[in-house]
Amino acid sequence: MAEGQSQNxxxxxxxxxxxxxxxxxxxxxxxxxxxxxxxxPDRILEGMSYGRAHHRAIHxxxxxxxxxxxNLLAILGVTKQxxxxxxxTLIEDGLVTSHVGRSDKRERHLTLTEAGEALExxxxxxxxARMRDAYRKAGPEAVxxxxxxxxxxxxxxxxxxxxxxREGR
Amino acid sequence: MAEGQSQNxxxxxxxxxxxxxxxxxxxxxxxxxxxxxxxxPDRILEGMSYGRAHHRAIHxxxxxxxxxxxNLLAILGVTKQxxxxxxxTLIEDGLVTSHVGRSDKRERHLTLTEAGEALExxxxxxxxARMRDAYRKAGPEAVxxxxxxxxxxxxxxxxxxxxxxREGR
DNA sequence: CTTGGAATGTCAACAAGACTGACGTATTTT
DNA sequence: AAAATACGTCAGTCTTGTTGACATTCCAAG
Numbered sequence: 001m002a003e004g005q006s007q008n009x010x011x012x013x014x015x016x017x018x019x020x021x022x023x024x025x026x027x028x029x030x031x032x033x034x035x036x037x038x039x040x041p042d043r044i045l046e047g048m049s050y051g052r053a054h055h056r057a058i059h060x061x062x063x064x065x066x067x068x069x070x071n072l073l074a075i076l077g078v079t080k081q082x083x084x085x086x087x088x089t090l091i092e093d094g095l096v097t098s099h100v101g102r103s104d105k106r107e108r109h110l111t112l113t114e115a116g117e118a119l120e121x122x123x124x125x126x127x128x129a130r131m132r133d134a135y136r137k138a139g140p141e142a143v144x145x146x147x148x149x150x151x152x153x154x155x156x157x158x159x160x161x162x163x164x165x166r167e168g169r
Numbered sequence: 170m171a172e173g174q175s176q177n178x179x180x181x182x183x184x185x186x187x188x189x190x191x192x193x194x195x196x197x198x199x200x201x202x203x204x205x206x207x208x209x210p211d212r213i214l215e216g217m218s219y220g221r222a223h224h225r226a227i228h229x230x231x232x233x234x235x236x237x238x239x240n241l242l243a244i245l246g247v248t249k250q251x252x253x254x255x256x257x258t259l260i261e262d263g264l265v266t267s268h269v270g271r272s273d274k275r276e277r278h279l280t281l282t283e284a285g286e287a288l289e290x291x292x293x294x295x296x297x298a299r300m301r302d303a304y305r306k307a308g309p310e311a312v313x314x315x316x317x318x319x320x321x322x323x324x325x326x327x328x329x330x331x332x333x334x335r336e337g338r
Numbered sequence: 339c340t341t342g343g344a345a346t347g348t349c350a351a352c353a354a355g356a357c358t359g360a361c362g363t364a365t366t367t368t
Numbered sequence: 369a370a371a372a373t374a375c376g377t378c379a380g381t382c383t384t385g386t387t388g389a390c391a392t393t394c395c396a397a398g
Contacts, residue, residue: 017309023297024232025335026304026316027206031225032327033319034203035246037196051383056200063193069347077204082385084348106346106393128192134321135195138314140186145307145314147195150202152303158201166194222355238375251356253376275365275374 040126053078053086055123061096061110062120063165068107075161095119209295222247222255224292227281230265231289232334235278237270244330264288 016022041055060075061067069087073080087110090096095116101107112120135143151159185191210224229244230236238256242249256279259265264285270276281289304312320328 017312018301018304020297021338022312023300023304024293026300026312027228027296028232028331028334029316029319029323030203030206032324032331033322034199035327036323037199039324049382053384059196070345078384079386080347081349081387085384088348101346104346104394108347124193127196128189130322131192131195132187134318135187135192137321138317141310142314142317143186143191143195145311146318147198148307148311149303149315150198152306153202153299154198154205155201155208158204162197162201165197169190220354239373247355248357249375250358250377254355257376270374273366273374275363277375 036130037127040130041123044123044126050089053082054090057083057086057090058095058112058116058120058123061112062117062124064168065111066109068101068109070107072110074157075165077158090116205299206296209299210292213292213295219258222251223259226252226255226259227264227285227289227292230279230281231286231293233337234280237276237278239276241279244334246327259285 038052042052045051045055056076057072060072064071069080069083073083076083087096087098091098093115094113097111097113098108099111101109138146151162154162207221211221214220214224225245226241229241233240238249238252242252245252256265256267260267262284263282266280266282267277268280270278307315320331323331
């Protein structure tokens with residue numbers, strides 16, 4: 001509360017970008033941009049009885065083929081029961097395969113089938129197209145700043161997951 | 170599909186930041202960052218029988234006091250039935266007031282009560298605190314880039330709403 | 339070797355929050 | 369007077385999150 005305007009009052013002018021008003025703009029930008037970010041895949045998914053949750057599962061299984069349910073759980077940040085429902089439909093529909101682990105038979109290793117990869121491509125293409133347009137319009141320096149801010153905005157656990165994913169490639 | 174790697178193949182090196190891999194990273198950064206972005210308000214709301222939907226309504230009523238239901242509908246991008254459920258509880262609980270319009274009596278003008286403003290402050294402070302940390306760590310140039318990319322990522326309608334809100338202040 | 343606890347995953351039931359469709363009412367516009 | 373607009377509401381559905389209970393598997397301590 002009292003913390004609010006103390007930023008620019010205390011430090012002259014170099015920190016003008018930290019005013020409450022600037023922060024509020026950032027918050028709203030985040031809100032509106034996220035809507036755009038998910039709009040295209042949502043449109044594709046609607047009508048095929050899948051939703052955003054399916055998209056997320058497909059995305060990360062694609063990135064880490066053979067990953068376990070537990071692994072996916074940590075990345076997605078939902079309960080295993082919630083993930084399971086999504087996974088079940090994907091497996092039933094032949095988009096994902098689930099193999100019992102060799103060393104640890106409790107684990108299930110998840111992989112996309114050909115059909116799964118095809119859908120992943122379709123969704124990914126749509127989402128990347130928007131991203132690419134945004135990146136191109138903004139230019140490389142803006143993109144660098146964009147990523148820097150997003151990374152500082154993550155929870156530490158999420159940042160770890162994010163970095164781990166990047167390193168794995 | 171075939172469009173994928175054509176970016177860097179076609180244009181030498183200046184467009185390396187537009188590779189599929191770079192875009193994929195951006196997508197994941199967006200996903201993880203948005204989780205962090207909503208985490209703090211979500212934590213506050215949980216247990217008070219409110220959710221993210223209430224937060225959004227409160228946020229925009231605070232920013233545009235006296236706004237109408239229709240206005241809010243356009244900004245939030247949900248159906249009136251959905252918004253109504255949220256609004257009803259907020260009004261019942263004395264956080265929002267609804268006044269019949271003076272010039273057009275069909276309209277309802279929405280305003281936060283003192284209690285509503287108090288909750289808005291609490292939520293806003295939490296969200297801004299994270300935003301401020303992220304901004305401070307990233308620095309002013311990164312923040313500028315961040316906003317540029319987010320704005321290019323919005324749907325045109327959303328961008329219009331976003332800009333309009335900014336101008337109104 | 340057995341047994342109890344921890345880890346992994348599945349099934350069932352429920353809640354929040356989004357959606358559609360239909361309808362009622364008051365008010366404004368044509 | 370009729371049509372359109374703004375708002376509220378009821379009923380029903382869907383997605384996606386939750387908790388609770390349970391089966392299977394693994395591992396380690398007795």
